[in-house]
Amino acid sequence: MEYVESAGCLAAPWPLAMIMEPMAIEVRIPPVLRKFTGGGPTVRADGTTIAAIIDAVDVLHPGFKSQVTDESGQLHRFINLYRNGEDIRYLDNSETTLSEGDVVAILPAVAGG
Numbered sequence: 001m002e003y004v005e006s007a008g009c010l011a012a013p014w015p016l017a018m019i020m021e022p023m024a025i026e027v028r029i030p031p032v033l034r035k036f037t038g039g040g041p042t043v044r045a046d047g048t049t050i051a052a053i054i055d056a057v058d059v060l061h062p063g064f065k066s067q068v069t070d071e072s073g074q075l076h077r078f079i080n081l082y083r084n085g086e087d088i089r090y091l092d093n094s095e096t097t098l099s100e101g102d103v104v105a106i107l108p109a110v111a112g113g
Contacts, residue, residue, distance in 0.1 A: 024044040024045065025044065025098050025104055026043075026103045027043045027057055027103075027105075028041065028042055028103060028104065028106065029041060029043060033067055033106065036064045038061060043057055045057045045060060049095050049097055050093070050094045050095070051094040053104055054068060054094070068081075074094070077109075078108055079108060081105070081106055081107075083096055084103055
């Protein structure tokens with residue numbers, strides 16, 4: 001790696017912010033929850049786990065988290081989350097890790113007859 005001198009210090013030739021830039025994850029919002037996220041079908045948020053994404057969306061759209069989790073932070077039993085089409089209940093639930101380019105889909109459970 002090459003370094004350049006800047007203000008008497010050695011520094012990498014690219015901005016550190018480019019290296020440390022957080023990743024944005026696409027979160028697909030079902031119609032029933034869109035009133036809590038500004039109406040759009042998707043939201044982009046930064047986080048490396050499902051729990052972190054839920055918190056990040058709540059920062060952007062206060063009150064969102066209470067729609068998908070209970071007081072202890074556990075997902076409501078009628079809310080299903082998927083990472084790239086895979087149900088997080090069969091992964092690590094809210095601690096399921098996320099990578100750049102992942103898509104998180106939130107789907108309310110359907111009941112009735």
